[in-house]
Amino acid sequence: MSHDRKRPVTLEDLLRLKRAERPAPEFWDRFDRELRAKQLAALVQKRPWWRDLPPVFAGLRRYHVPLGAAAVLALTVVAVRNYVVMPVPATPAPGTGLAVTSRTETQPISEIAIESSRTEASSNVAPLAVVAAVETDAPVENSSAMGFSSVIPLIAGTLGASPAAVESTPLARSMAANLAAVETAGTRMLLGRVDTFEARLDGNRSNTIEPLQQMTSPAEVRLARYRSPLVATISGEPNDRTGERIARRISDDRLYDQISRIGARGDRVQVRF
Amino acid sequence: MDATKILGKTLVASPERRQEADADLAIVRQVQAGDVAAFDRLITKYRERVFGIVYNLSGNREDAADLTQDAFIKAFQSIHRFGGQSSFFTWLYRIAVNSSLSHLRKSRLRSFFSLERIDSDEPVAKEIIAALTDKTGVDRDAYVRELQEKLNDAMQKLSIRHRTVVTLFEVDGLSHQEIADIMDCSVGTVRSRLHYAKQLLQAELQPYMRR
Numbered sequence: 288m289s290h291d292r293k294r295p296v297t298l299e300d301l302l303r304l305k306r307a308e309r310p311a312p313e314f315w316d317r318f319d320r321e322l323r324a325k326q327l328a329a330l331v332q333k334r335p336w337w338r339d340l341p342p343v344f345a346g347l348r349r350y351h352v353p354l355g356a357a358a359v360l361a362l363t364v365v366a367v368r369n370y371v372v373m374p375v376p377a378t379p380a381p382g383t384g385l386a387v388t389s390r391t392e393t394q395p396i397s398e399i400a401i402e403s404s405r406t407e408a409s410s411n412v413a414p415l416a417v418v419a420a421v422e423t424d425a426p427v428e429n430s431s432a433m434g435f436s437s438v439i440p441l442i443a444g445t446l447g448a449s450p451a452a453v454e455s456t457p458l459a460r461s462m463a464a465n466l467a468a469v470e471t472a473g474t475r476m477l478l479g480r481v482d483t484f485e486a487r488l489d490g491n492r493s494n495t496i497e498p499l500q501q502m503t504s505p506a507e508v509r510l511a512r513y514r515s516p517l518v519a520t521i522s523g524e525p526n527d528r529t530g531e532r533i534a535r536r537i538s539d540d541r542l543y544d545q546i547s548r549i550g551a552r553g554d555r556v557q558v559r560f
Numbered sequence: 561m562d563a564t565k566i567l568g569k570t571l572v573a574s575p576e577r578r579q580e581a582d583a584d585l586a587i588v589r590q591v592q593a594g595d596v597a598a599f600d601r602l603i604t605k606y607r608e609r610v611f612g613i614v615y616n617l618s619g620n621r622e623d624a625a626d627l628t629q630d631a632f633i634k635a636f637q638s639i640h641r642f643g644g645q646s647s648f649f650t651w652l653y654r655i656a657v658n659s660s661l662s663h664l665r666k667s668r669l670r671s672f673f674s675l676e677r678i679d680s681d682e683p684v685a686k687e688i689i690a691a692l693t694d695k696t697g698v699d700r701d702a703y704v705r706e707l708q709e710k711l712n713d714a715m716q717k718l719s720i721r722h723r724t725v726v727t728l729f730e731v732d733g734l735s736h737q738e739i740a741d742i743m744d745c746s747v748g749t750v751r752s753r754l755h756y757a758k759q760l761l762q763a764e765l766q767p768y769m770r771r
Contacts, residue, residue, distance in 0.1 A: 295769075296688060296691050296692055296768070296769050297769060298758060298761055298762050298765060298769060299730060300688045300691075301688070301707070301711060301765055301768060301769065302711075302726065302730040302731060302761070303685070303688065303730070303731075304685055304688055304689075304707070304708070304711065305616055305711060305715075305727075305730075305731045306612070306682075306685075306731050306732075307682045307685035308612075308615070308616075308708070309608070309612075310611070310621065314621075314625075315607070315608075318607065318611075318625055318628075318629070319603075321625070321629055322603065322629045322632060322633075325629055325630075325633050326632075326633060326636060329633050329636065329637055330596075349744075
């Protein structure tokens, strides 16, 4: 027995003590009662439908993150590719006068010129041949010359749809009627006012002087300071106009050569030859 | 279900474990056939072991009781999906350990501890306690209580994964392969975690070890 008491106690022995930590027997009675109640509740409770899915996806659990990342990547690639090669409808709908042309399929949208012309007169909209330039650098006059009635198919959001189908809806008909009325009531006058306003605005813009332009750069100030005594020594007269003329003639090389030869310190002037 | 598949998966080397796995599988088949009462035998058989694992992971008796009950309920609800690829106890342990880990992650900041009484009648515990308290003038119960608290503190200082490995290996006596199956990791990972956890515990419990 004394031999047993002197045996070394290891970490494993200490951890083995944890095995001996057991609850009292009455604990298990309560445990069984609670477990029985939970079991019955689980039997009665309706399980969500996804719990009964076959365990096909159980094996994929560890691949959730890589699969999700791959799906996102694939979706991004497909979306980008579809965005770049997204074709603009190039063929007009049969029987309509709407012709939509695109320069190239991969061209940016801002460079796509959409020509729409009407060959048939609708019942309440005057026929009008229109060239709608969607280019951002297109002159404003083009857009001002565009008739509003030609915008109706574009507003409807269906470039490929026939105007007849678009105008068949009550909303399109009312919009066409309103826009035609506005057009006849003096669209050009309104747009002309806009043009004059913009021209006035441009004129004001050209007259204003930027504050930065009024500032003299330090380099110019320094150059003027160096040139003034130099010009005075060359010309010998204090005439501003002459001095300016001479200062213009002096090359930069000569200027800096003179500066390096002439030095002033305190009450002394030093000239090197 | 062929028993060799179970053996190959869980490396149940000893004949006792093999018989145990076969007996469990037979009961599971009864439950799957509709004999719900047969599940009670599995509860009675494994409740103390599962409770021991969860208790040593959580360090709290009430939480351990709840988590053990939840593990049995989950096993009962999903028993029709148990195909026998692993032994029943590995499957049940995996449910219990995953529930415990999930619970511990959620309630990491509000955990409190309660200690169970050490069964001093158990021969191994009796021997160890006697070896630790052979010095004169030592209050045995107070010393055991202090050691128990120190053990619990040291265990709780380990990370959840290291604590799980130590509990399954040292307290429940599972093999490395069984732990790897339960924790869904490699045997090397289990060994590495066990080694690291033991180093930390050794440093913490040095005053209580006797050479």
